[in-house]
Amino acid sequence: MIDYLIVGSGLAGIAFTENALQNHKSIAVFDNHSQNSSSIAGGLYNPVILKRFSEVWKSQEQIDLVNHFYANLEVKLKNKFDYKIPIFRKFYSVEEQNNWFVASDKPNLAPFLATKINYNRYNGIHSPFGFGKVMQSGYVDTASLLKEYQKYLIKNNLFNAETFEYDQLIIQSDSIIYKGNEYKNVIFAEGFGVHDNPFFSQLPLDGTKGELLIIKAPSLDLDVIIKSSVFILPLGNDLFKVGATYNWEDKSATPTEQGKQELITNLKSMLTIDFEIIEHLAGVRPTVKDRRPMVGTHPKYKNLHVLNGLGTRGVMLAPAMAKVLFEHIEHKIPLEKEIDIKRFKKINWD
Ligand SMILES: Cc1cc2nc3c(=O)[nH]c(=O)nc-3n(C[C@H](O)[C@H](O)[C@H](O)COP(=O)(O)OP(=O)(O)OC[C@H]3O[C@@H](n4cnc5c(N)ncnc54)[C@H](O)[C@@H]3O)c2cc1C
Structure with missing residues (x-):
């Protein structure tokens, strides 16, 4: 048996x-x-909901397991999957910066939100209000x-x-x-x-369709994941993963022109440099x-x-x-x- x-x-x-x-x-x-x-x-793991600056359900417990689980798999399969790079939340106003400070003071969020505003300059991204750095975040190459x-x-x-x-x-x-x-x-x-x-x-089980792009942007120089209306995740070799859309009606896993245009519009509002689309992907998240x-x-x-x-x-x-x-x-x-x-x-x- x-x-x-x-x-x-x-x-x-x-x-x-x-x-x-x-x-x-x-x-x-x-x-x-x-x-x-x-x-x-996208493969991101992020203990904080960055729209509202609130904690993800049981985040510390889950992050501890994430570290252990994917590290074990790396050893077992002799491959790298877990990339521990910070997520930088782009700010749009002084008010957002203030909300971040208030959140980073809360005991449940303090381990995840850096208290200092980051004014790193990344070629291709205009961010006069800077970024908030999320700690204990990263992505898994799923x-x-x-x-x-x-x-x-x-x-x-x-x-x-x-x-x-x-x-x-x-x-x-x-x-x-x-x-x-x-x-x-x-x-x-x-x-x-x-x-x-x-x-x-x-x-x-509802299902929420999501679409992503892989872009090539040689002049974009990122060593962190940027989170704004979309995320931009550096994959190496001038490639970046950009996502994602949320569609509650369409339950197919077929990439659509509408999804692509939505991602391009969001991306253009974030980037001041040119990019080329290399791949367009879609799938259905098992949401409840x-x-x-x-x-x-x-x-x-x-x-x-x-x-x-x-x-x-x-x-x-x-x-x-x-x-x-x-x-x-x-x-x-x-x-x-x-x-x-x-x-x-x-x-x-x-
Ligand atoms: C665009 C997009 C972006 C996302 N970004 C992130 C992110 O950044 N971070 C994150 O944590 N999550 C992200 N997700 C969500 C994440 O992908 C899902 O939560 C997760 O993959 C669900 O895993 P699962 O194993 O339950 O389902 P699935 O990945 O759907 O796996 C189910 C498996 O079952 C198999 N299967 C189904 N029926 C049968 C059958 N009858 N016989 C045999 N095999 C069968 C399928 O082939 C499939 O391999 C994203 C999802 C999408 C679509």
Whole structure:
């Protein structure tokens, strides 16, 4: 009997797989590359909501896990994924500067917000009111992490590049049979793809489409991530990732002219130099209206579990949510109400 069948190898699936492997569990992973949110993501992790200067839910706890989780993966896969560079929030007024000072004085935000205004001059960016520096921030090169992790799974015979067929699942009292193999548990980590999952499609996963650009700007000289109406993330070799848009209507992962124009307009309002568009990407974030992850066990089938709803913050949330789900399954540690799918009381699970 195999301990875990894991559907999805995006950030959620990888984080759960790692928890299982580190605890010496046997696993099999299925992924059909139908969703691309994790691979195209900006990959930023940022403990502060920079619109309102407020703390992200459980930020310090999550950041501590981020440091540990991605560092372990770097060692395991002999590759660099986690780039610890500060995010610089561009200010537009003296009032914004003042709000920043007030926020940086609060005990929960003080570890993340530098108290000094930064007047660094970056060629190509006009910022007379300077920048606020966010500490303990950075980005994960998610595309390369996903690629390397898949290689590792393939090498160890743990990966199935297949569509998981829900109707092939045979649910028994203490185990699951799928295509002739017996598993103790199934973890569904399909991102927006959960809509095709008959066991969990009732969950209120909205989905928010996002688009990004990769630009080339040889005269832009940045060693930090700039956050304004969009973020600009230096990738090296004069390339920068720029994003992202938020579209609540369109649920396709196709890049659109409208998304591109929105990004270009925002970018032009920030940059005083020319740039060339190299790539245009789009994906659907697995967002939930109450902005909390969706974690838990199926109310009727105790061996079916879900790890989803990582929304706009998969990089920070995946390690923490995978850990609590694993501990919930293995050690019966109750899930917090805010993340448990039981909070959706109106769902009819029959
Ligand atoms: C434009 C954009 C920018 C973003 N920027 C950031 C950012 O800067 N920082 C951040 O933290 N987050 C960011 N996000 C959000 C982040 O990408 C998500 O929170 C995260 O990737 C969700 O991971 P996931 O594993 O739950 O889902 P996904 O990445 O969607 O992974 C689900 C996986 O399941 C597989 N799958 C689905 N159904 C099946 C099936 N039936 N059979 C087999 N396989 C299946 C899919 O192929 C996929 O690989 C961004 C998202 C977008 C779209």
